[in-house]
Amino acid sequence: MKIILDNSKCEGHGRCYALAPELFDADDEGYAVLKLTGAVPAGSEEHATLASANCPEFAITVED
Amino acid sequence: MTDVQKPPMQDWATDFDHTHPDYAAQATEIWDDLRGRCPVAHSDRFGGVWLPTRHEDVAAIAHDTEHFSSEGVIVSPWKPEGLAPAGYAPPITSDPPFHAIARRLLLPAFSPAAIAKWEPSARQSCRDLIEEVVSSADVVDAAAQYTQHVPVRVIADMLGVPRSDGDKFRGFIHRILEDPGASIGTLAYEDTLDYYLHQVVADHRDNPRDDLIGFLMEAEMDGQKLSDDHIGGTIALLLIAGIDTTWSAIGASLWHLAQTPVDRARLVAEPSLLPVAVEEFLRFYAPVTMARIVKEEVAVGGCTFNQRDWVLLSFPAANRDPEAFEDADRFVIDRVRNRHSAFGLGIHRCLGSNLARMEMTVAIDEWMRAFPDFELADAGAVRWSTGQVRGPRQLPVRILKRGAE
Numbered sequence: 001m002k003i004i005l006d007n008s009k010c011e012g013h014g015r016c017y018a019l020a021p022e023l024f025d026a027d028d029e030g031y032a033v034l035k036l037t038g039a040v041p042a043g044s045e046e047h048a049t050l051a052s053a054n055c056p057e058f059a060i061t062v063e064d
Numbered sequence: 065m066t067d068v069q070k071p072p073m074q075d076w077a078t079d080f081d082h083t084h085p086d087y088a089a090q091a092t093e094i095w096d097d098l099r100g101r102c103p104v105a106h107s108d109r110f111g112g113v114w115l116p117t118r119h120e121d122v123a124a125i126a127h128d129t130e131h132f133s134s135e136g137v138i139v140s141p142w143k144p145e146g147l148a149p150a151g152y153a154p155p156i157t158s159d160p161p162f163h164a165i166a167r168r169l170l171l172p173a174f175s176p177a178a179i180a181k182w183e184p185s186a187r188q189s190c191r192d193l194i195e196e197v198v199s200s201a202d203v204v205d206a207a208a209q210y211t212q213h214v215p216v217r218v219i220a221d222m223l224g225v226p227r228s229d230g231d232k233f234r235g236f237i238h239r240i241l242e243d244p245g246a247s248i249g250t251l252a253y254e255d256t257l258d259y260y261l262h263q264v265v266a267d268h269r270d271n272p273r274d275d276l277i278g279f280l281m282e283a284e285m286d287g288q289k290l291s292d293d294h295i296g297g298t299i300a301l302l303l304i305a306g307i308d309t310t311w312s313a314i315g316a317s318l319w320h321l322a323q324t325p326v327d328r329a330r331l332v333a334e335p336s337l338l339p340v341a342v343e344e345f346l347r348f349y350a351p352v353t354m355a356r357i358v359k360e361e362v363a364v365g366g367c368t369f370n371q372r373d374w375v376l377l378s379f380p381a382a383n384r385d386p387e388a389f390e391d392a393d394r395f396v397i398d399r400v401r402n403r404h405s406a407f408g409l410g411i412h413r414c415l416g417s418n419l420a421r422m423e424m425t426v427a428i429d430e431w432m433r434a435f436p437d438f439e440l441a442d443a444g445a446v447r448w449s450t451g452q453v454r455g456p457r458q459l460p461v462r463i464l465k466r467g468a469e
Contacts, residue, residue: 011410011411011413012171012413013413029171030171030175030418050401053400054403056413
């Protein structure tokens, strides 16, 4: 599974790093930062899906 | 607190008044009705105002800063003109490109890490407030004696103004948000928000200190100190937007819990569910409707909005749209997929969303620990605010069980 974060859509709602702190971080202004470069580690798939499903700006997509 | 009896509404689709007590009492039914048959309502009141009710339309407007200006964010008989791009309370009233610069200044103070530092004092405030009511009668006004004080104390501490000014803040909020325009020309200058802002800035100038107002007075944009209007407008924004919004959200959550024994029991049995429940409280009882002024003619939901028309951006109505949410009209305390827009969408996403979430979580948590079982004492005595921020202002509840000390 891969995560794609569209920074141009992120408005800093902060849902992703609250729901999936192992995958997302906040920068100093509260915008989302993706913590990983490659595939989602085993066991974090559900968190990745939740982060995507809770983003109010549709800024996160996950691909199998 | 509304002084004038307003005649009953005839048709919400063509003549709505969001400051009418009937709207306050039945807003969700009105949105559902309008969404089904309209879906964009219009009224000639306030110089012409539109009310879209579908998530799709609300989101499109919130993301379109080309056709919609934030110069006016509170629909009132006074329609700001010529104040863009800064507006009277930056950055909420600002348009691009000024908006991004004014907002960036404030973002670090409201980041999750910065807000986490305020949690212990917020929690202590909740405990102090509960301590004051815990020994009194079995009926407590959860709004007047609890929820309204929580954000007042936090924001007063953050800004660096006395907590005892809370009554003044609530007076400003009532005039500006609940009955907009009604007091124009009737107030002594010493009773106005403008006068208060001048006083607190002067006090900070005489006694410089390390708080948000001190920070604003030292801050620079493009190498220049902020203008006095900018500083005053931003303090006004933090005072007005930081208080009754959160007070409304906590109050609506307690109103829900007071009537829903199964959800009370669930939170008591499973306190770790609270962050998920808070998101559903935010979706289902989103307190804030924003406004825009049309910059140039544009079509939305089959209606043509004319230049200078008001538009109400009802995030609460969007959150109840069945096109956007499964079982939209059902409160699901463990809803894990919840893409709600209670904090708005686009560049004006609520600056204080992390603060509001923290305050809601702490206030509900402390209340449930102290009062694990409670119910409405008198459903007829519950009063909801009018205008663009919706929440209970009177909420008498009967305490059925007290928590262990």
